[in-house]
Amino acid sequence: MNRRGALLLAVSAIALIALPAFANNYLISVATLCLFFAYTGQAWNIMMGFAGQLSLGHALYLGVGGYSAAALYFHYGIGPWLGVGLAIILSIALGAFLCALAFRYGISGVYFTLLTIAFAEFTRIGFDHLAWTGGSAGLFLKVAQRDRADLVNLRGPPAMYYYVILALTALACGFSAWLLRRRAGYYWQAIRENEEAARALGINTIRWKILAVIISAAMTAVAGVFIAFYYNNLFPEQIFNINRSVEIILGPIVGGMGTLFGPIIGAALMTLLTDGATELVAALGWNIPGVKQLIYGLVLLAVVVFLPEGVWPAMARKLKLDR
Amino acid sequence: MSLLEVRNVDKSFSGLRAVRAVSFSVAANSITALIGPNGAGKTTLFNLIAGALAPDSGTIMFLDRRSDGLRPDQICARGIARTFQIVKPFAGLSVLDNVIVGALHRDANVGRARAHAQEILAKLGLASKRDLPAAALTLPDRKRLEVARALATQPKLLLLDEAMAGLRPTECDQMVAVLRELNRREGITILLIEHVMRAVMALADNVIVLHHGEIIGAGLPGEVVRQPAVVASYLGENSGL
Numbered sequence: 001m002n003r004r005g006a007l008l009l010a011v012s013a014i015a016l017i018a019l020p021a022f023a024n025n026y027l028i029s030v031a032t033l034c035l036f037f038a039y040t041g042q043a044w045n046i047m048m049g050f051a052g053q054l055s056l057g058h059a060l061y062l063g064v065g066g067y068s069a070a071a072l073y074f075h076y077g078i079g080p081w082l083g084v085g086l087a088i089i090l091s092i093a094l095g096a097f098l099c100a101l102a103f104r105y106g107i108s109g110v111y112f113t114l115l116t117i118a119f120a121e122f123t124r125i126g127f128d129h130l131a132w133t134g135g136s137a138g139l140f141l142k143v144a145q146r147d148r149a150d151l152v153n154l155r156g157p158p159a160m161y162y163y164v165i166l167a168l169t170a171l172a173c174g175f176s177a178w179l180l181r182r183r184a185g186y187y188w189q190a191i192r193e194n195e196e197a198a199r200a201l202g203i204n205t206i207r208w209k210i211l212a213v214i215i216s217a218a219m220t221a222v223a224g225v226f227i228a229f230y231y232n233n234l235f236p237e238q239i240f241n242i243n244r245s246v247e248i249i250l251g252p253i254v255g256g257m258g259t260l261f262g263p264i265i266g267a268a269l270m271t272l273l274t275d276g277a278t279e280l281v282a283a284l285g286w287n288i289p290g291v292k293q294l295i296y297g298l299v300l301l302a303v304v305v306f307l308p309e310g311v312w313p314a315m316a317r318k319l320k321l322d323r
Numbered sequence: 324m325s326l327l328e329v330r331n332v333d334k335s336f337s338g339l340r341a342v343r344a345v346s347f348s349v350a351a352n353s354i355t356a357l358i359g360p361n362g363a364g365k366t367t368l369f370n371l372i373a374g375a376l377a378p379d380s381g382t383i384m385f386l387d388r389r390s391d392g393l394r395p396d397q398i399c400a401r402g403i404a405r406t407f408q409i410v411k412p413f414a415g416l417s418v419l420d421n422v423i424v425g426a427l428h429r430d431a432n433v434g435r436a437r438a439h440a441q442e443i444l445a446k447l448g449l450a451s452k453r454d455l456p457a458a459a460l461t462l463p464d465r466k467r468l469e470v471a472r473a474l475a476t477q478p479k480l481l482l483l484d485e486a487m488a489g490l491r492p493t494e495c496d497q498m499v500a501v502l503r504e505l506n507r508r509e510g511i512t513i514l515l516i517e518h519v520m521r522a523v524m525a526l527a528d529n530v531i532v533l534h535h536g537e538i539i540g541a542g543l544p545g546e547v548v549r550q551p552a553v554v555a556s557y558l559g560e561n562s563g564l
Contacts (some may be wrong), residue, residue: 007446014514164443181433182433183427183431183436186420186423186424186427186433187424187427189413189415189416189420190413190416190426192415192422193412193413193414193415193416194411194412194413194414195414196375196395196407196411197407197408197411197472198413198424199375199394199395199396200373200375200395200399200404200405200407200473201396201399201404201424201425201428201472201473201475201476202396202399202400202425202428202476203396203424203428204396258415300512
């Protein structure tokens with residue numbers, strides 16, 4: 001990273017850390033959502049951006065992560081820090097099972113992607129009928145006092161959640177940067193670029209693809225635990241919904257797949273765009289149904305057409321930063 | 324001593340017998356050329372040796388161990404590296420990173436792999452282009468990159484599938500010099516598929532001629548080009564060789 005980049009990163013970090021001191025609860029909640037998508041985008045990016053394996057079913061890991069920690073807390077009072085362990089174990093098991101099924105039968109490309117959707121969908125249907133987690137009626141955590149930060153049980157004011165997801169995002173960024181500079185990063189990118197050539201260079205591509213999937217799954221499950229304790233409710237129809245999976249991937253696609261900062265920039269843009277469109281429509285006094293979605297769609301279209309690599313690579317060039 | 328031993332290998336694709344009862348061996352430290360007209364089964368034979376395909380019958384021995392039916396990555400670990408006729412660079416990665424991927428096979432440390440990759444790029448004359456994306460390279464450079472990447476895995480046997488095709492005569496001579504150097508200095512055994520007879524004659528200790536999936540001639544380069552069956556099916560009467 002060059003000096004300009006380091007300076008920009010430091011300034012952004014300070015701004016993000018200082019934000020709750022200046023922002024009201026609404027702004028903090030927008031920023032929290034923003035970082036949530038930055039974090040999950042970063043997790044998805046390891047699988048798709050680095051290793052080239054498209055998942056359209058990341059809601060699976062989000063939901064399983066959220067449900068496992070929330071259910072432990074709800075039924076046995078076991079806190080989220082232990083719950084996150086179960087979330088990670090279950091999501092790794094699911095990711096590994098998906099890979100075993102896919103790679104055993106040589107399923108790849110779009111068919112692999114269909115399998116990721118199928119896994120998320122049948123898990124959703126399963127949870128709809130699982131009485132232990134409340135079935136389709138949902139699972140609710142007690143909403144506790146919100147003036148005191150209780151990190152052990154992840155109960156507290158909005159600013160606490162903001163800092164938790166900020167820390168997670170920073171960790172995910174550092175972890176991704178570290179992975180990219182390791183053998184794993186090189187091997188994943190080789191597989192992404194040309195799997196046959198990667199195999200010829202001695203790479204056991206199945207093994208390395210599984211590694212990308214389970215790391216991505218485990219990271220996403222952690223976000224699931226966060227979102228469960230942040231919103232205090234879980235519904236299979238929401239958490240496992242394919243819309244969730246799509247929301248997760250928009251950030252990295254818009255920001256720039258395979259890059260370190262793309263998922264963050266993309267998530268920020270998409271969240272601000274959603275809320276910005278709402279504000280704009282309200283300010284203009286328009287009462288036209290669907291106009292919000294229209295603005296959202298148009299911006300997305302413009303990015304895809306004019307910046308096919310994503311916003312971040314173009315931004316980095318303009319600002320003369322390293323990517 | 325033979326490094327590679329192909330015995331009675333057969334491979335068919337839905338009724339078409341691409342390789343029929345092929346047997347030959349490659350001596351350690353030698354350069355062997357596999358020639359023959361298009362569709363003779365040369366690349367199929369390469370794919371069988373490199374593990375991209377498994378033979379229907381027959382055996383392939385490498386360093387006195389069965390190697391047929393292994394996966395490409397396992398074959399690479401045994402010490403066989405290959406290039407592709409239709410080059411397959413990691414287009415989005417830099418030239419250096421392409422070679423680092425190969426170098427990481429023997430050494431998981433990225434720093435040491437990078438140093439090793441840089442040495443190989445220098446050998447292949449690609450040092451000045453190391454930071455370019457592989458997609459930006461010209462075809463001759465891409466051919467060199469294929470060789471560099473394969474070499475980075477530190478093979479005992481290097482399989483080159485038309486590494487010279489599309490190169491100008493001077494570029495071809497450069498490649499010949501590099502390969503001869505690798506063979507003599509580092510003792511790397513080379514098996515190459517080649518149409519460029521200029522390179523074959525300059526490099527090969529032995530030539531094997533394949534036609535319709537069968538070996539129709541083998542021997543020293545000077546002898547093989549005069550065998551009637553080879554002249555009739557591949558070189559033609561006026562080849563000037």
